[in-house]
Amino acid sequence: xxxLTLYQLVAIxxxxxxxFGLIWRRTLIGMLICVELLLNGAGLSLVASGQLTKASAxxxxxxxxxxxxxxxxxxxxxxxxxxxxxxxxxxxDSAAVSELKG
Amino acid sequence: MMEILAYAAFGLYVxxxxxxxxxxVAARNLVRGLVGLIMTLFGVAGMYLLMAAPVMAxxxxxxxxxxxxxxxxxxxxxxxxGPDGDETRSRSAKEILYAFLGFAAPAIILGRVIIGNPVExxxxxxxxxxxxxxxxxxxxxxxxxxxxxxxLLVAMAGAVLVAFERRLSK
Numbered sequence: 001x002x003x004l005t006l007y008q009l010v011a012i013x014x015x016x017x018x019x020f021g022l023i024w025r026r027t028l029i030g031m032l033i034c035v036e037l038l039l040n041g042a043g044l045s046l047v048a049s050g051q052l053t054k055a056s057a058x059x060x061x062x063x064x065x066x067x068x069x070x071x072x073x074x075x076x077x078x079x080x081x082x083x084x085x086x087x088x089x090x091x092x093d094s095a096a097v098s099e100l101k102g
Numbered sequence: 103m104m105e106i107l108a109y110a111a112f113g114l115y116v117x118x119x120x121x122x123x124x125x126x127v128a129a130r131n132l133v134r135g136l137v138g139l140i141m142t143l144f145g146v147a148g149m150y151l152l153m154a155a156p157v158m159a160x161x162x163x164x165x166x167x168x169x170x171x172x173x174x175x176x177x178x179x180x181x182x183x184g185p186d187g188d189e190t191r192s193r194s195a196k197e198i199l200y201a202f203l204g205f206a207a208p209a210i211i212l213g214r215v216i217i218g219n220p221v222e223x224x225x226x227x228x229x230x231x232x233x234x235x236x237x238x239x240x241x242x243x244x245x246x247x248x249x250x251x252x253x254l255l256v257a258m259a260g261a262v263l264v265a266f267e268r269r270l271s272k
Contacts, residue, residue, distance in 0.1 A: 004223035007149065008216045010116055012209055014123065014142070020205035021127035023197070029177050033126050033139050036170060040146050043162075051153040051227035058230055058238040061158050062246070068165045069250040073257035075173045080261035082177050092181045 007048035014041030027092045028085060032078045039071045111152055118145035132178050140171050154227045157235060 014037050021034030043064040050060015082092055089096045118141060125138025143166045150159035193201075239247045 001217075002220055002223045003225060005216055005220055006112065007153070009213065010119060010149065012212050012216070013116075013120065014146075015212070016205040016209035017123040017127055019208060020201055023201040023204045024127060024193075027132065027181075029132055029174065029181060030135060032174060032177070033132075033135050036139055036166070036174075037123055037126060037142060040143065040166070043158075044146055044149060047150060047153060047155055047158055051155055052223040052225075053221060054224070057155075057228060058234055059243075061155060061230055061235060062238050062243050064158055065161060066246055066250055068161060069254060072165055072169055072173075073254050075170045076257045076261045077264075079173055079177045079180075080264040083180055083265050086181050 004048055004052040007052065008045055011041040011045035011048070014038065014044065026094060028078070028082050028094055028097075029092055031094065032075065032082075035074065035078075036071060039067055039074075043067045108152065111148070115145045115148040115152065118142070118148070133175075136171065136174055136178065139174070140167055143167050143171070154229045157230070157232055 018034045018036075018038030018041060021037065022031055025031045025034055046060050046063045046067070048060075049055060050057045050063070085097055086092050122138045122141030122143075122145060126135045126142060127138075129135040129138060143162060147159040147162040150156070150162060
């Protein structure tokens with residue numbers, strides 16, 4: 001197995017753990033932690049593809065920087081949403097937030 | 103000799119990432135889960151170093167461990183939970199089945215594709231200097247750079263707006 005395949009397999013492991021946790025977790029914050037795992041897998045895969053093949057290494061690293069920026073923005077928004085949900089429902093349980101206003 | 107060392111370091115990082123990931127997913131206490139996530143982030147940073155991408159390793163520590171982990175910690179702090187942890191509700195058999203299917207299906211399909219179609223890879227990657235990265239950001243990828251700034255600004259403004267929602271409506 002060449003190095004690129006090994007790195008991609010680690011990225012898939014992160015993807016699998018993240019997806020599993022996303023369904024397994026009960027609280028919104030637990031789900032946020034799992035989304036961060038997923039995004040980390042994506043970043044690892046991108047950098048590996050840029051560094052270990054003939055493709056542009058700069059493009060791979062800048063793409064990962066973009067993912068990190070998106071992860072930070074996403075964490076900020078989820079924090080605000082969790083604050084709202086806890087204020088309204090007194091819990092951050094994802095099953096409690098199941099009613100729509102209409 | 104160097105190759106064996108590289109593989110040993112790789113194995114160590116895989117171990118760190120796997121342990122941290124399992125803790126992040128399975129820990130009952132959310133703070134422990136967060137510590138597991140941070141462990142994984144350090145492992146991935148080590149992998150970036152191994153791939154000769156020190157700038158990315160630095161950014162990983164700066165952005166993820168420095169900013170995102172602190173944000174998640176504040177979120178945990180803002181949510182008051184009972185004394186027996188955050189994830190105490192039991193799961194039905196159907197949910198457990200879905201969780202396992204949800205991670206096994208993509209992992210098996212993607213894993214088969216990657217192992218079945220190996221791409222030619224370079225064993226010794228070249229180091230990308232900060233200068234080259236900066237030239238990329240100000241040259242061909244200016245639009246992406248500006249857009250991510252806008253996204254971050256909008257996310258921050260939106261977060262403030264959403265969190266003050268009640269006061270606005272009164």
